Amino acid sequence: MTGNATHETPGPPEAPLRVGLVGYGLAGSVFHAPLIAATKGLALDTVVTSNEERRAQARAEFPDVRFAASPKELWDRADALDLIVIASPNRTHVPIATAALGAGLPVVVDKPVAGTAAEARELAALAEERGLLLSVFQNRRWDNDFLTLARLISDGELGDVHRFESRFERWRPQPKGGWRESGDPQEIGGLLYDLGSHVVDQALVLFGPAVRVYAESDVRRPGAAADDDTFLAITHANGVRSHLYVSATAAQLGPRFRVLGSTAGYVKYGLDPQEAALRAGARPTPGDGPWGEEPEALWGRIGSGESPLTGGGAPIRTQPGDYPAYYAAVTDALRGRGDNPVTALQAAAALDVLEAARRSAREGVTVTLPAAPPSASASTSADNKEQPV
Template identity: 30%
Template structure:
């Protein structure tokens, strides 16, 4: 079996929760290198890896794939360094702070004949995959209106300047959670024709944006609203989808992040998360006899391991690359368009 050596650019929350456990538990990968600038926490769980004190030092090793999981303001710099060092790259979302950086990295990867994939892990959430399933089965008919939300109750600013300082490009919820919601909207419904956005900070102007509402306009008169707030104590349905034959409401119930943070061990092709004890969706539609049917639904477990398995199959068997950089450029264009729309208080065309 071909074994792929992977190096992590950082060992913060992202490295500990979203990357290292999956690399270790997938038989096709070896966590070969970890960068920790001052600490050595990775030595406890991953003593078989080599500890490096800088990304530059790690890039001199024989790793095959570099995971750029550092603050977004450094994504462009480190991904460019890795590609120039001949390494394939997985880059955390958001891809970069702007379209120009994303485009340059995609072109560099193509020039070097290396792959560049963006870690859009929430394509593998149970709730999102349930939405995909319901849409694919055609219960709702022609889709007319959609709302996708990702709300939290975090009224006290965090300590990470790269996320909270409005002076830092790429800080705030629009790049953070917006990168997920925009990706899901594009995956489900394609690229919109134009958008209108309201983006600001409920905590005050001295903090990066923590609220956004984006209205996507599609040529077939579909409207998709993306929304996020940190002042939402009571949960809304994460997905509300309405068509000419019915509606579907889906809660956000994926717990992979919290279970991984608590020490869960991910497994490939097995359910490793705790099973749901209650239904998490409502499907109300007109059946083939034009009679209303209202069904309580329960989503199947998601698994972020599928992302890494797709990476492995791309390397070994030339299968399609998950969320390639060239595809995620459109997400960056929509983020920039939302910033422009909010700043100018008008609808912005998607170019």
């Protein structure tokens, strides 16, 4: 080493950003808490729940976590927190997000961010006014099949896509009850806003703004109060048509994706494995082996003229799913090193479609949407061949 060599003294390590998590039901316990804890640069500080069973569940996995009985306790100690994550019932999303932003705290909200696009845009305006991050947890942008399809489109493997079929179907002949299946409009329940938030967001990310929406929505199960079998047809501004199905009454499940292009099609069965892994207690911890991988038997197929069910087309390795990428991106955005991975304006564009679908199903009409300004677009068009995530 020469005498002219210099050494840079590394700065102190960054303290982790402290997270307050509101809600510890399905969304909070299965998705948000494990992903927050697995993200470098984040620390789960406080869980808001008054349910003693849920507190015990959280304490068993996160022994150092604090608890609060209401979100107000977080605002009283806002200086000790760096991010609020809202995983409470849908009807609480807007008031809690509004209060958090008012307390000067960045916010992640589970989908749907609001019941209407207007409310989502009001939240976006408030966050911009306060100079705070407002992000929406659209984790299905990091599903294995979606990442694979986005790559195939970006690489031109399908030619010009003209039809996108997406199914998020389940077989649950007996309603479980609870707010998610409530018929009360204030609860923002039903599959259109639950699973529909995912399939619509994915369609807009892949193929750009919607200009027309048609929908059929039914309540099929005895005792059910909210839609449990819904179909949406979207015409995108670029001419692509998306046919989207969400159902709890599918006795035989269709393909998750069937995508038809000018030179080839892609068909993929089966759901991304990450939710099942999280439910089973697996965690995306570095060094614990691969995450989001699926067996070769579940890979989709690409080709033309033959059915994948009879061996037609060539198998295409499914890219590993990557839910941890969402919170890694949120961390980078809070540190000023990257962009918000899912903005409230993007979520508002999806809500425009969901509201149009609800009207279409109710009135039996096709709904035309007004042209959206470029800044409000939820997507990267498939035409520009860029990765959407």
